[in-house]
Amino acid sequence: MAGKTLYDKLWDAHVVTQREDGSALVYIDRQIIHEVTSPQAFEGLRIAGRKPWRVSANVATLDHNVPTTPFKSAADIEDETSRIQVQTLENNTREFGITEFGIGDERQGIVHVMAPEQGAVLPGMTVVCGDSHTSTNGAFGCLAHGIGTSEVEHVLATQCLIAKKMNNLLIRVEGELGVGITAKDVVLHIIGVIGTAGGNGCAMEFGGSAIRSLSMEGRMTVCNMSIEAGARAGMVAVDEKTIEYVKGRPFAPTDAQWEQAVAYWRTLTSDSDAVFDRIVEIDATEIRPQVSWGTSPEMVIPVDALLPDPQTESDPVKRSGMERAYEYMALTPGMKVSDINVDRVFIGSCTNSRIEDLRAAASVAKGKKKADSVKQVLVVPGSGLVKKQAESEGLDQIFIDAGFEWREPGCSMCLAMNPDKLLAGEHCASTSNRNFEGRQGNGGRTHLVSPAMAAAAAVAGHFVDVREWNV
Amino acid sequence: MEKFIKVKGLVAPLDRANVDTDQIIPKQFLKSIKRTGFGPNLFDEWRYLDEGYPGQDNSKRPLNKEFVLNEPRYAGASVLLARRNFGCGSSREHAPWALDDYGFRTVIASSFADIFYNNCFKNGMLPIVVDESVADVLFDEVASTPGYELVIDLENQLVVRPNGESIAFQIDAFRKHCLLNGLDDIGLTLQNAGDIRDYEGRRAESEPWIMA
Numbered sequence: 124m125a126g127k128t129l130y131d132k133l134w135d136a137h138v139v140t141q142r143e144d145g146s147a148l149v150y151i152d153r154q155i156i157h158e159v160t161s162p163q164a165f166e167g168l169r170i171a172g173r174k175p176w177r178v179s180a181n182v183a184t185l186d187h188n189v190p191t192t193p194f195k196s197a198a199d200i201e202d203e204t205s206r207i208q209v210q211t212l213e214n215n216t217r218e219f220g221i222t223e224f225g226i227g228d229e230r231q232g233i234v235h236v237m238a239p240e241q242g243a244v245l246p247g248m249t250v251v252c253g254d255s256h257t258s259t260n261g262a263f264g265c266l267a268h269g270i271g272t273s274e275v276e277h278v279l280a281t282q283c284l285i286a287k288k289m290n291n292l293l294i295r296v297e298g299e300l301g302v303g304i305t306a307k308d309v310v311l312h313i314i315g316v317i318g319t320a321g322g323n324g325c326a327m328e329f330g331g332s333a334i335r336s337l338s339m340e341g342r343m344t345v346c347n348m349s350i351e352a353g354a355r356a357g358m359v360a361v362d363e364k365t366i367e368y369v370k371g372r373p374f375a376p377t378d379a380q381w382e383q384a385v386a387y388w389r390t391l392t393s394d395s396d397a398v399f400d401r402i403v404e405i406d407a408t409e410i411r412p413q414v415s416w417g418t419s420p421e422m423v424i425p426v427d428a429l430l431p432d433p434q435t436e437s438d439p440v441k442r443s444g445m446e447r448a449y450e451y452m453a454l455t456p457g458m459k460v461s462d463i464n465v466d467r468v469f470i471g472s473c474t475n476s477r478i479e480d481l482r483a484a485a486s487v488a489k490g491k492k493k494a495d496s497v498k499q500v501l502v503v504p505g506s507g508l509v510k511k512q513a514e515s516e517g518l519d520q521i522f523i524d525a526g527f528e529w530r531e532p533g534c535s536m537c538l539a540m541n542p543d544k545l546l547a548g549e550h551c552a553s554t555s556n557r558n559f560e561g562r563q564g565n566g567g568r569t570h571l572v573s574p575a576m577a578a579a580a581a582v583a584g585h586f587v588d589v590r591e592w593n594v
Numbered sequence: 595m596e597k598f599i600k601v602k603g604l605v606a607p608l609d610r611a612n613v614d615t616d617q618i619i620p621k622q623f624l625k626s627i628k629r630t631g632f633g634p635n636l637f638d639e640w641r642y643l644d645e646g647y648p649g650q651d652n653s654k655r656p657l658n659k660e661f662v663l664n665e666p667r668y669a670g671a672s673v674l675l676a677r678r679n680f681g682c683g684s685s686r687e688h689a690p691w692a693l694d695d696y697g698f699r700t701v702i703a704s705s706f707a708d709i710f711y712n713n714c715f716k717n718g719m720l721p722i723v724v725d726e727s728v729a730d731v732l733f734d735e736v737a738s739t740p741g742y743e744l745v746i747d748l749e750n751q752l753v754v755r756p757n758g759e760s761i762a763f764q765i766d767a768f769r770k771h772c773l774l775n776g777l778d779d780i781g782l783t784l785q786n787a788g789d790i791r792d793y794e795g796r797r798a799e800s801e802p803w804i805m806a
């Protein structure tokens with residue numbers, strides 16, 4: 124019999140019952156909850172008179188709506204609808220007895236930064252959250268994916284999901300990454316190759332020497348954007364880095380259980396004779412710093428390439444998508460990436476707001492000043508703990524000296540549900556994950572880049588190749 | 595949940611690939627804590643010329659006459675014809691809620707993003723996958739035929755065109771059963787409560803830290 128993939132192992136370990144039609148009841152070990160996609164789920168529970176199946180499986184925090192300027196309590200949130208949503212989560216977690224890292228708690232932050240930081244996500248788990256970037260957590264060798272609000276309610280009430288097994292897709296990135304090439308460039312490059320629907324219906328495992336060489340932060344960045352390649356779940360096999368990262372975290376097992384856990388976790392890799400439905404090979408040495416030019420993450424090119432010509436695209440649906448994107452972005456085919464000026468810069472989001480990301484941005488910004496033409500540079504740490512760590516390393520001061528704004532943790536301008544937004548027509552160098560029309564503010568134009576590329580653009584006023592950046 | 599058996603409805607064409615959930619329902623409307631009322635803000639940034647915000651009187655807003663749903667011939671449509679990778683992006687269930695609230699019961703496209711596809715079923719909506727060549731034919735027919743209607747026959751898994759020809763489509767047996775009967779998943783799953791407890795018992799032995 125052929126060996127199993129990591130996904131096969133995770134799936135098999137969580138099937139409660141298998142149905143004849145191929146769907147299964149799958150057990151969920153951890154649910155992470157935030158304020159935007161949970162109110163209707165709690166309401167559903169209440170209406171049906173149900174209780175959470177296993178309260179301790181859930182952990183909640185606030186991220187999407189919270190302002191990134193200092194504030195003390197929900198009552199200080201100016202926008203009424205945001206305030207109600209935040210207060211609704213506070214009330215719901217209190218009513219149902221769910222652990223919440225709320226306002227003023229240093230553990231509060233973006234769900235996908237908070238959960239791994241707390242060890243609430245451990246290898247071998249099934250992890251869900253009403254948020255598509257739950258895929259981030261697959262970096263720990265677990266099966267983690269986003270769900271809709273009805274499913275949030277379903278998991279609360281039953282600790283299970285009804286699911287069908289996905290296909291196995293392996294993205295193997297072999298070779299050494301060049302100087303200045305980060306996890307963000309790796310994943311943008313992958314999306315450029317396979318497209319935004321490339322992983323539809325698949326669980327996507329990232330493997331190869333280049334992936335193994337990444338830190339846990341880097342692996343989280345890669346898995347984070349697997350959803351932008353169409354895959355609900357992205358994952359990386361467990362190795363010593365995984366175990367080292369998890370060790371000592373508040374929710375991690377200790378003593379004898381730790382030993383038992385580690386022995387099991389070491390088995391969480393794809394067997395050498397495992398069969399994948401599809402394998403995509405990527406040469407790591409070819410990856411250059413990436414910049415997205417259009418309104419879909421697959422519209423991405425290396426910083427030293429020219430903007431593509433829609434006329435050379437043979438697929439008519441793609442061609443018209445490109446033409447529409449050029450119109451929206453007010454750019455022209457054949458332009459140099461370095462000729463795109465930026466109005467604002469956003470360094471943050473669940474893709475790139477961990478300590479390593481902030482260090483990378485700070486190393487570029489150190490001793491420099493933002494260009495006068497750049498209106499604002501926001502640096503938003505992923506959690507209160509990331510913020511504290513960055514401050515202890517003096518990164519906040521480097522940013523402030525460079526004319527960047529150092530903010531409180533949250534999703535911020537990744538999706539602009541709080542007051543941090545682009546104005547119509549503005550171009551933004553952003554370390555977030557989606558460049559959809561209007562995502563960062565109505566009419567705003569997003570360019571997805573790595574933290575180092577974003578910081579460099581802030582200083583130069585336009586995109587530059589970080590590889591040629593004389594620090 | 596409303597049962598979905600057979601729907602006959604006017605078709606509206608949305609000829610764009612990769613329509614994402616931020617487009618279907620922009621984030622400012624996600625602040626609602628309800629499941630209903632999203633219809634007037636469906637495709638908000640395309641439908642209106644101004645910037646929408648929650649709680650606004652949408653009837654007073656300037657319409658983008660160029661946007662397909664604003665064309666009088668598509669008023670009252672209940673079938674949305676779309677392109678590949680429809681519903682990509684965030685997991686927000688507000689997207690199917692908005693489509694449903696607007697009056698769409700089904701979306702036909704050559705492919706869907708996984709989470710969106712799944713979310714539709716939870717709300718009594720039917721996403722139908724057809725070949726790209728079939729979608730092309732449907733787009734042509736809608737454009738050239740005022741009042742173009744399709745019959746969606748879930749029981750027989752057919753989309754019936756006005757000329758009587760039908761297109762077969764695939765759907766999971768379990769999802770079909772739930773849609774036809776308007777069943778609530780949670781109630782069904784709780785019938786397996788004993789299995790879930792047994793499973794938890796086994797995991798508590800093999801991975802005690804999970805059940806802590």
Ligand code: SF4
Pocket residue numbers: 186187233234235254256472473474533534537538555556
């Ligand atoms: S940072 Fe952005 S992508 Fe991540 S959870 Fe928040 S809104 Fe979603």
